[in-house]
Amino acid sequence: MDHGQTAATQGSRIDAYVDRYAARATGMVASEIRALFAVASRPEVVSLAGGMPYVTALPLDVVGELVADLVARRGPVALQYGSGQGDPHLREQICEVMRLEGIDAGSDDVVVTVGSQQALDLITRIFIDPGDVVLAEGPSYVGALGTFAAYQASVVHIAMDDQGLVPADLAETIARLERAGRRLKFLYTIPSFQNPAGVTLNLARRREVLEICQRAGLLVVEDNPYGLLGFDGEPMRALRADDPEGVVYLGSFSKTLAPGFRVGWALAPHAVRDKLVLAMESAVLSHSSFSQLAVGQYLATQPWREQIKTFRELYRERRDAMLTSLEALMPPGCTWTRPAGGFFVWMTLPEGLDSKAILPRAVAERVAFVPGTGFYADAQGAGNMRLSYCYPQPDRIREGVRRLSGVIEQEIRLRDTFGTGSAPDHIGVDTPGPDLA
Numbered sequence: 001m002d003h004g005q006t007a008a009t010q011g012s013r014i015d016a017y018v019d020r021y022a023a024r025a026t027g028m029v030a031s032e033i034r035a036l037f038a039v040a041s042r043p044e045v046v047s048l049a050g051g052m053p054y055v056t057a058l059p060l061d062v063v064g065e066l067v068a069d070l071v072a073r074r075g076p077v078a079l080q081y082g083s084g085q086g087d088p089h090l091r092e093q094i095c096e097v098m099r100l101e102g103i104d105a106g107s108d109d110v111v112v113t114v115g116s117q118q119a120l121d122l123i124t125r126i127f128i129d130p131g132d133v134v135l136a137e138g139p140s141y142v143g144a145l146g147t148f149a150a151y152q153a154s155v156v157h158i159a160m161d162d163q164g165l166v167p168a169d170l171a172e173t174i175a176r177l178e179r180a181g182r183r184l185k186f187l188y189t190i191p192s193f194q195n196p197a198g199v200t201l202n203l204a205r206r207r208e209v210l211e212i213c214q215r216a217g218l219l220v221v222e223d224n225p226y227g228l229l230g231f232d233g234e235p236m237r238a239l240r241a242d243d244p245e246g247v248v249y250l251g252s253f254s255k256t257l258a259p260g261f262r263v264g265w266a267l268a269p270h271a272v273r274d275k276l277v278l279a280m281e282s283a284v285l286s287h288s289s290f291s292q293l294a295v296g297q298y299l300a301t302q303p304w305r306e307q308i309k310t311f312r313e314l315y316r317e318r319r320d321a322m323l324t325s326l327e328a329l330m331p332p333g334c335t336w337t338r339p340a341g342g343f344f345v346w347m348t349l350p351e352g353l354d355s356k357a358i359l360p361r362a363v364a365e366r367v368a369f370v371p372g373t374g375f376y377a378d379a380q381g382a383g384n385m386r387l388s389y390c391y392p393q394p395d396r397i398r399e400g401v402r403r404l405s406g407v408i409e410q411e412i413r414l415r416d417t418f419g420t421g422s423a424p425d426h427i428g429v430d431t432p433g434p435d436l437a
């Protein structure tokens, strides 16, 4: 080998390898918005962009003791490989958590995953060939859209209103795609406190959606990380509670405990469960025993239902701070959803305003949000933005909304002076960074 070869020569070798990426890698695109979020994460910027749970509300000292105790007492198990399906005791505990949403399931049908994000990845991996159709609410969770793109699925959106996805549109879309000979694989839905829209599928529609999917022989993937974070009354009945054979349910401890443990799960009919375990083993051999046992220990020894109540009250106060200040400050023509739980408000801007174009100006005014286009697979959403209230304190939320309303007022003045559609600054959201979760 000629050691005189330059870096440039080596660079061209890399180019050749890069040319050989699998076709699916083209679906994995970095978010142009990340650079901006580096700025947005400065302390002077109020971020209404991130979906980060407020883990500071946890009894961190207790969690710390619990983890230390776990290593001291059960180190040889906690620090060892585990089973591909997940710790049997934790799977029992997960069934107890799911009972709060009317689900009656055996721990044998649960697969523990690295957050529900990995469950999404595994489900997509075992069902999707390039070009297969996934139906998903429009808008939908950016991390799911990224996964579907990575497996070259074709995402077709189903309309939503303030009661969740519209069953008539679901039925029509299925019929239209079947007539066109498309291969439909599953409906991906976030029925409760949807990310990003903040809306919840009402009970009557839950039945309708299940009936439509049963008639069409279409599997439902129910993604439910926020289900226990409702602000009024009891948790909604999960879709899975009424159709154990037709629904794969995805759950997570990210929002009810902490995302740092990375513990989520899939509850699936036997045959699907078997494939999921195989896919899990091929992906990571087994989930972290340490994380699983820590979560199991937390559930066994701590008042976790009370902790969820603490989270609910904290997020309710923040939701109220956001809704009240939107009401007081946003200029006419802006509309938004009123979430009954979860983390997000979805805002619709006045005609002719583009949220991507507004973002850099908003960051200059020290407030950040996520533009709506990232939540669609088909470039809709320019007139929308996602505002999250989960992380900032209520007075910061009020200040953030005040800054944002000033920016939007200014945009409206520009629109009225120069006509509609100031050129967007080429910002797209394609894959989720932690900020976009």
Ligand code: PMP
Pocket (backbone or CB within 6 Å): 051, 114, 115, 116, 117, 118, 141, 143, 190, 195, 223, 225, 251, 252, 253, 254, 259, 263, 264, 437
């Ligand atoms: N699904 C939805 C709807 C989400 O909002 C998120 C994270 N914000 C996830 C799945 C993934 O969460 P995790 O992997 O932390 O369980």
